[in-house]
Amino acid sequence: MAGRQEKGLAVHLVSLGCAKNLVDSERLLGEAARALRARVCASPEEADLVMVNTCAFIAAAQEEAVAAIFELKSRMRPGARLAVLGCLPALHGGELARELPEADLVMPAGGYAAFPGRLRELFAGAPGDPDAAGGGGGPGAAAGAGAAPGTGSGAVRSAGGGSVAPGSPAPPSAARTPDAPFESWERAREGTPRFRSFLKIAEGCGRRCTYCLIPSIRGPLAPVPLDALVREAGSLSASGALELTLVAQDLTAWRDGGKDLGHLCRALSEIGGIRWIRPMYLHPEALGRSLVLELRDNPKVVPYLDVPFQHASPRILRAMGRGRTRPLEVVDMIRRAWPEAAVRTTLMTGFPGETEEDFRLLASFVEEARLDHIGFFKFSPEEGTPAARMGGAVSRGTAERRRRALSALQRRVSRELNRARVGSVAEILVEGPSEDAPEVACGRGAFQAPDADGLVYFDGEQPEAGSMVLARILKAGDYDLTAELVGSGRGDGGAGEARGSRGGGNRVKIGGAGRAGGAGKAGGPGKAGCPGRAGTGPGSGGPVPKGTGKDSAPAAARGRDASRTAGGAG
Ligand code: SF4
Numbered sequence: 001m002a003g004r005q006e007k008g009l010a011v012h013l014v015s016l017g018c019a020k021n022l023v024d025s026e027r028l029l030g031e032a033a034r035a036l037r038a039r040v041c042a043s044p045e046e047a048d049l050v051m052v053n054t055c056a057f058i059a060a061a062q063e064e065a066v067a068a069i070f071e072l073k074s075r076m077r078p079g080a081r082l083a084v085l086g087c088l089p090a091l092h093g094g095e096l097a098r099e100l101p102e103a104d105l106v107m108p109a110g111g112y113a114a115f116p117g118r119l120r121e122l123f124a125g126a127p128g129d130p131d132a133a134g135g136g137g138g139p140g141a142a143a144g145a146g147a148a149p150g151t152g153s154g155a156v157r158s159a160g161g162g163s164v165a166p167g168s169p170a171p172p173s174a175a176r177t178p179d180a181p182f183e184s185w186e187r188a189r190e191g192t193p194r195f196r197s198f199l200k201i202a203e204g205c206g207r208r209c210t211y212c213l214i215p216s217i218r219g220p221l222a223p224v225p226l227d228a229l230v231r232e233a234g235s236l237s238a239s240g241a242l243e244l245t246l247v248a249q250d251l252t253a254w255r256d257g258g259k260d261l262g263h264l265c266r267a268l269s270e271i272g273g274i275r276w277i278r279p280m281y282l283h284p285e286a287l288g289r290s291l292v293l294e295l296r297d298n299p300k301v302v303p304y305l306d307v308p309f310q311h312a313s314p315r316i317l318r319a320m321g322r323g324r325t326r327p328l329e330v331v332d333m334i335r336r337a338w339p340e341a342a343v344r345t346t347l348m349t350g351f352p353g354e355t356e357e358d359f360r361l362l363a364s365f366v367e368e369a370r371l372d373h374i375g376f377f378k379f380s381p382e383e384g385t386p387a388a389r390m391g392g393a394v395s396r397g398t399a400e401r402r403r404r405a406l407s408a409l410q411r412r413v414s415r416e417l418n419r420a421r422v423g424s425v426a427e428i429l430v431e432g433p434s435e436d437a438p439e440v441a442c443g444r445g446a447f448q449a450p451d452a453d454g455l456v457y458f459d460g461e462q463p464e465a466g467s468m469v470l471a472r473i474l475k476a477g478d479y480d481l482t483a484e485l486v487g488s489g490r491g492d493g494g495a496g497e498a499r500g501s502r503g504g505g506n507r508v509k510i511g512g513a514g515r516a517g518g519a520g521k522a523g524g525p526g527k528a529g530c531p532g533r534a535g536t537g538p539g540s541g542g543p544v545p546k547g548t549g550k551d552s553a554p555a556a557a558r559g560r561d562a563s564r565t566a567g568g569a570g
Contacts, residue, residue, distance in 0.1 A: 009038035009123065012047035014072065016065055017055025019247045019280075019451065021086060023200040024109065025053040026187035028085060033188055035116035036123060040188055044075045048126075049119070054088035056217060058380040062088060073102045081105065081122050085112075090217045110203070110219055112182045183224055193431065194240040195466035196450060199233055200224065201264065202248035207283070209310075210321045211351065211379060211387040214249055221249075226256040230267050237273035242468065243429055244268060245450060246279045252286035262294035269300040275468060276429070278449060280306040284330045285323040289337050296338040302446035303341040305334055310348050312365035313358035319390065320351060331369045342447035344373040347406065350399025351379045353392035359402050366409045372417055373453045374410045376403045411478050418454075418476035425472050425486060428456050432465030441465070445481075454479035461485045 011032045015025035028051060033040055036049065044050045050072050054065035065088045073082055083105040089096050090108035097106040105118055189197065205214050206221035233244055246264075248254060254261050261279060268277055277300045282291075284307050295301045309327040311317050317325065327345075334343060347362060366374065378399040381388035430443040434457065441462045442455045456471060459482050463469045471483035 009036045009048040010041040010046055011036065011038045011049045011051065012041050012044050013051040013053065014044075014068060015053045016068060017053075017057065017061060017087065019198040019245065020200050020249075021053055021055055022192070023187070023198050023247070024086065024182075025051075026189050027182060027185040028053060028112070028115070029190065030186040030188035031112075031116055032119055034186070035119050040190060044072050044080075045077060047076070047080055048123070049081050049083065050076055051083040051085055054084060054086040056087035056091040057213060058382060060380065062091070069100065069102065079126075083107070083119075085109070087217045091213065109217065183228060189239070192450075193466065196243040196245065196429065197236045197241040198247050199229065199236070199244050199268075200248060201229055201246050201251065201254050205249035206253055207250060208321055210319065210390075211348075211382065211385055213382045213385060216384060218249070221253055223248075223254045223256060226259055226264060226267060229264065230271070233268050233274065234271050237271050240466070241274065242466075243276040243278065243450070244274055246277065248281060250283045250286070251279050251281050252283045252291065260291070262291055262298075265295060265298050265301050269298050274300060276446060277301045278304055278446075280449065282307050284309055284325045284327065287330065287334075289333055292334055292337040292341075296341070303338060304344070304447055304449065305338070305341050306344040306449065307334070308346045309365075310346060311351065311354075311358070311362060312347075313354070313361040316351050316354055316358050319353060320387070327365055328369060331371070342372040343369075344375075344449065344453065345369075345371055346375040346377065348377055348379050349402035349406065350394040350396070352381075352387060352390035352394065354379075354394050354399075354402075362402075363406060363409060366406050366413070370413050370417065371410075372414070372447060373449075374406075375452070376407050376410070378403055414454075415476065415478045418478070418481055421473045421481060422476050423473065425470050426456070426483070428463075428469055428471045428483065430458075430463045430465055430467045430469060431455070433462075443469075443471075454481065456481045456483050458482075459484050 011029065013025055013029045013032075015022050029040060032038065032049060032051065038049070041047050052065065052069055052072060054068075055061040056065065069082070069084055076082065081104040082102060084096070084100060084103040085105075085107050086109045089106045090110060092099075093108070097103065100106065104122055107115055107118070192198065202221060202223040204219040204221050205212075208215060233241075236244065246268075251261055254264060256264070265277055265279065268274060277298070279295065279301065282305060287305075287307060292305070295305070296303070307330060309325070309330070310320060310322055312327045314324070314326070317323070331343065334341060347366070349359070349362070378396065379387070379394070381393075426445040426447075428443040428445050430441055432441065434440045434442050439462070441458045441464075443458070443463070444450065444453070445456055448454055448456070454477075456473075457480060458471065459474060461484070463485055468488070469485055470487040472486050473481050473483045475482040
């Protein structure tokens with residue numbers, strides 16, 4: 001006991017689900033470390049407090065969350081507390097607390113105002129209680145004093161992220177009022193490498209797609225104000241972020257007074273250290289040509305548009321509540337306005353009433369649109385949604401057969417598009433050593449989103465994690481690429497410098513960010529080809545063995561819940 005009191009409390013968090021949940025996890029972990037003056041630890045076995053930030057987007061995610069809770073409980077030492085947070089409590093309310101006596105604290109997403117106080121109550125008088133210990137908390141008290149809460153790599157384990165190496169810079173001072181709103185809680189960014197971060201620009205969703213539980217879990221649309229986002233982005237940049245991936249359920253809905261997403265990107269692009277801005281989840285119905293042009297004309301916005309179409313049959317899109325958008329027309333508009341932009345989407349098979357003719361339209365869309373990246377997933381009837389009550393159910397077998405057929409079509413398209421890149425030089429943000437072959441570094445071009453798309457593996461000289469480099473594409477796989485280092489990158493859409501001419505000034509190195517392991521789920525470590533990649537689905541492969549060009553499908557293309565992988569229902 002005395003030993004624990006001397007060392008102070010330790011907290012551990014497992015983040016399930018999408019990138020938006022990961023942002024919440026980082027806030028919860030940072031706040032727990034601050035409120036308890038605790039250190040962040042890398043395993044549940046050594047923690048006094050284990051937190052699970054759950055996803056409940058579909059039934060499979062709910063089952064995964066429950067399995068994670070039981071598995072963590074079995075690994076916790078006696079006397080440690082378990083907190084179940086996020087979407088599962090939001091969906092099930094007080095009922096969950098009754099059905100989960102294993103949990104010491106159950107709190108829904110959106111209801112975190114009392115979180116720090118409840119944590120302090122939970123540990124009042126317990127061994128290591130910071131107040132009982134005279135407020136010092138021992139060596140582990142550093143987080144509460146404004147030092148980095150994270151003291152070990154892999155402290156946050158995420159289905160969609162890696163972790164930051166020990167010794168990463170601390171977030172700004174923790175000094176603030178105890179009742180500061182959740183959005184202003186400091187993030188303990190153990191879930192993603194220091195050189196990239198997600199920025200959540202809104203909570204909830206104002207749409208009502210008939211298959212989607214998210215509005216009932218996360219509530220109506222609540223955009224984060226512009227000045228708060230600029231402040232947070234500045235803080236992320238100060239701690240080393242080069243790439244900001246903007247996430248929300250529907251980015252096109254973001255507003256602050258008369259300002260829209262284009263204004264927001266312009267304001268963010270004025271932050272000096274930020275090199276790439278990547279807006280995800282652009283609802284096709286609201287993505288007009290003027291917004292595409294505005295994004296195109298911002299030199300820091302990467303040429304990459306994520307537009308979740310979900311289907312291509314007008315009849316099914318209407319039944320989904322996705323408006324009257326014609327996906328091929330939207331793709332055509334994008335290609336005319338911004339020909340360089342890579343386009344990503346998600347598509348669903350097996351929606352109620354989907355006929356062979358609807359499926360044929362969907363397959364034609366995949367062939368004709370020739371999109372860079374597509375995530376496929378099967379319809380899941382979620383209790384409480386209108387779609388779950390619709391007639392015309394499609395069997396799971398048929399939905400799976402259709403999903404596989406589309407996936408095979410897209411594999412061919414993706415391979416052809418990748419082959420067209422061979423010989424070109426691209427700017428790559430280096431994620432770090434590959435998980436299965438640490439001697440091989442991997443990274444992403446502007447045309448590849450973190451935790452969603454394929455990767456670029458390096459042959460020959462290996463660049464450092466966190467550097468932006470120029471690489472010549474040597475080989476193409478179905479989803480991944482192999483490249484050789486040719487110089488440093490500028491990271492702002494510019495040409496960078498060829499090898500031999502650079503003075504080293506543009507090559508950004510983030511100190512100490514080595515191998516960023518730890519991606520995985522509570523049920524066991526996920527197999528990630530690269531630190532930046534969520535690779536837990538069946539068929540998940542490792543990195544490209546040096547020079548072979550062999551690759552595995554990115555998470556989204558492997559047919560796991562791609563919308564979660566990519567971070568939203570869209
Ligand atoms: S699918 Fe996306 S846009 Fe539609 S209700 Fe769900 S979160 Fe909102």
